[in-house]
Amino acid sequence: MDERSLAYRALAAECLELAGSATDLNRRSEYLALAHMWTELAEEAARRAPAFDRAKRDFNPGEIAKAAEAAPPVQQQQQQQQIQPKKRGS
Numbered sequence: 001m002d003e004r005s006l007a008y009r010a011l012a013a014e015c016l017e018l019a020g021s022a023t024d025l026n027r028r029s030e031y032l033a034l035a036h037m038w039t040e041l042a043e044e045a046a047r048r049a050p051a052f053d054r055a056k057r058d059f060n061p062g063e064i065a066k067a068a069e070a071a072p073p074v075q076q077q078q079q080q081q082q083i084q085p086k087k088r089g090s
Contacts, residue, residue: 002049008042 012035019031 002045002052005042005045005049008038008045012036012038012042 015031015035019028022028
């Protein structure tokens, strides 16, 4: 299973534990909502894991670095001075 998915599931489990020990009903509801959110994120991460792994495998940092070196440098734009209105009565 994907590392991110496992991490999200662990967070969901932690929220469920906190919900189980919460005495305040509002707090319990918040923990349950967070557990639901983390569970959904875990499922989404698991679905996307193959595409993510493929992208990581195909990523070649050496080629990216060469392309960055060959690109023209970004020139900083000159700051324009704003003209301040003159004070009256000076």
